[in-house]
Amino acid sequence: MVMSTRTEPETDGIRVAVSTVIFSLRRGARGDRPTIVLPLVRRTRDPHEGRWALPGGWLDRTEELDVAASRTLAETTGLAPSYLEQLYVFGDVGRSPGRVVSIVYWALLREGAKLPADAENVAWFDVADLPPLAFDHEHIVEYALWRLRNKVGYSRIAHGLLPDLFTLAELREVYEAILTRDLDPANFRRQVENSATLIPTERFRTGSHRPARLYRYDQDVELADRGPLPHPTAPFALSREARS
Amino acid sequence: MVMSTRTEPETDGIRVAVSTVIFSLRRGARGDRPTIVLPLVRRTRDPHEGRWALPGGWLDRTEELDVAASRTLAETTGLAPSYLEQLYVFGDVGRSPGRVVSIVYWALLREGAKLPADAENVAWFDVADLPPLAFDHEHIVEYALWRLRNKVGYSRIAHGLLPDLFTLAELREVYEAILTRDLDPANFRRQVENSATLIPTERFRTGSHRPARLYRYDQDVELADRGPLPHPTAPFALSREARS
Incomplete structure (x- = not known):
């Protein structure tokens, strides 16, 4: 009998x-x-009181998963993402006292996003210079960065970090920041122009350098191909609305 | 206060x-x-009694996630995978009576794998001709197929479906089955030879056609780059051992 080895799991x-x-x-x-x-959010209770941790919280029994991600992010940081995608489930037996299965999302926020003035126990950290984190959160950040670096190569995900209008140099700098290496400006411009996902505007960034044309990205193009996954539910849809 | 909107989740x-x-x-x-x-496994109890469903079961409180995937697969089908990877978490509020968060893995099995002779309520189905499935499992299969088709383009994942030794024609047929389209044999041979992941042997497949050289894949090369994710735990490691 195939079933004969079954014992009732706890x-x-x-x-x-x-x-x-x-x-x-x-x-x-x-x-x-x-x-x-x-x-990151500084923990105000045990376990790991005083350590920095990823924004998050408990799933409510009546709440969709991506809604819970947006809600806990808003509650702990006041931030609303421009892109949100499920990353991975971390559920190792020893990762936390008791058994906690953590459904982790990764998200992007346009540059210049600010924490609310009254935000407590929340601060920005450079990914290259993180403090020791609670639980397995260092490992989770490492994996999310790996996914971001991979995905930037085959999607338009970098645009999730940009404002509405940007120069090609600003876009290139996003790629350079993600990939942590310099890119050749002429090659980059050629590749972007060939990809036909950017729309040039008649506006220019002026300043101490010569004026640089501003581009916007095509709102009809999804940032990444999610395949047959369901579309994000209301709160995230709202934050997508808000970004345009 | 950022925290002021927080209500205790249920x-x-x-x-x-x-x-x-x-x-x-x-x-x-x-x-x-x-x-x-x-x-697929035919359900013997409600909800969806009598419907076909994915192999699975409940996570045990003291069990690692991938171990639970291997265990429930073995208990319901008697099968052990040659490749196992977390796919996605499906947790929609309405997908099941009560609230069930399903951590879904996807796996590969070398061709010719057989169900145990005494397997009950288990059968093979062609992915192109599935019966109506329980819960949201049709959607889950659709997403897993999408992942398989994507991943075959940038990894050596197809090898997870092959026996130790295979001809280039047999390898090409695996790609054709996954992509559901014909590939040009000469182009395919050139691409595979350039990729340097296959090792030619001195053995040949003989039969009604002219003899075809048998290849094996390089055991030192991972089927797919998992980035900084932890290595699979014991039961799956054993089944990897078993395949070589």
């Missing part, structure tokens, strides 16, 4: 949490490469 | 299940393109 006492790794872009002084940053 | 009553979409290859009469098949 299914009680498993709790489901939702966390989000949300990346944004921080530009430094002119000429410096921008950096990828993410917000 | 976290009880959420159950965690693990299911696996496991693909294999079925060769028909000579000259026919092989097909992608998967095993």
Whole structure:
């Protein structure tokens, strides 16, 4: 009998949490490469009280998963993402006291996003210079960065970090920040122009350099092909609306 | 206050299940393109009693996630995969009576794998000709197939469906079965030879056609780059061992 080895699993006492790794872009002084940053929340209770952790919380029994990701992100940081996608489930037995299965999302935020003025125990960190994190969150951030670096190669995901209008140099700097290496400006321009996903505008960035044309991205093109996955539910749809 | 909107979520009553979409290859009469098949389990209790469903079961509180996937697969079908990877979490509120969050794995099985002789309520189905499935499992299979078709383009994942030794024609047929289209034999041979992941042997497939060289794949090369994800735990490692 195939079934004869079955013993009844002990299914009680498993709790489901939702966390989000949300990346944004921080530009430094002119000429410096921008950096990828993410917000962390300082834990105010045990386990790991005082450590920095990913924004998150418990899944509500009546709540869709991506709604829980948006809600816990808003509650802990006040931020709303421009892109949100399920990353992976982290559920190792030893990752937390008790058994906690964490459904992790990763998200993008347009550059310049600010934390609310009254935000407590929340701060931005450069991904290259993180403090020790609670639980297995360092590993989770490492995996999310790997996914971001992979995905930037075959999707228009980088646009999730940009404002409505941007120059080609600003777009290139996003790629450079994600890939942590310099790209040849002429090659980059040619590739982007060939991809036909950007729409040139008649506006220009002026300043100390010669004027640079501003581009916007095509709102009809999805940032990434999600295949037959369901479309994000209301709260995230709203935040997509808000970005246009 | 950022925290002021927080209400205590109702976290009880959420159950965690693990299911696996496991693909294999079925060769028909000579000259026919092989097909992608998967095993389904007929449900013997409500909800959806009598419907076909993905192999799976409840996560045990003390069990790692991939171990649970291997265990429930073995218990319901007697099968052990040659490749196992987390696919996605399906947790829509309305997908099942009560609240069930299903952590879904996808897996590959080398061609010719057989169900145990005493397997009850388990059968192979052609992915192109599935019966109506329980819960949201049709949608899950559709997403797993999409992932398989994508991944075959940038990994050596097709090898997970092959025996130790195979001809280039047999390898091409695996790609054709996954992509559901014919590939040019000469182009295919050139691409595979350039990829340097196959090792030619001194053995040949003989039969009614002229002898065809047998190849094996390089055991030192991972089937797919998993990035910084943890390595699969014991039971799956054993089944990887078993395949070499």
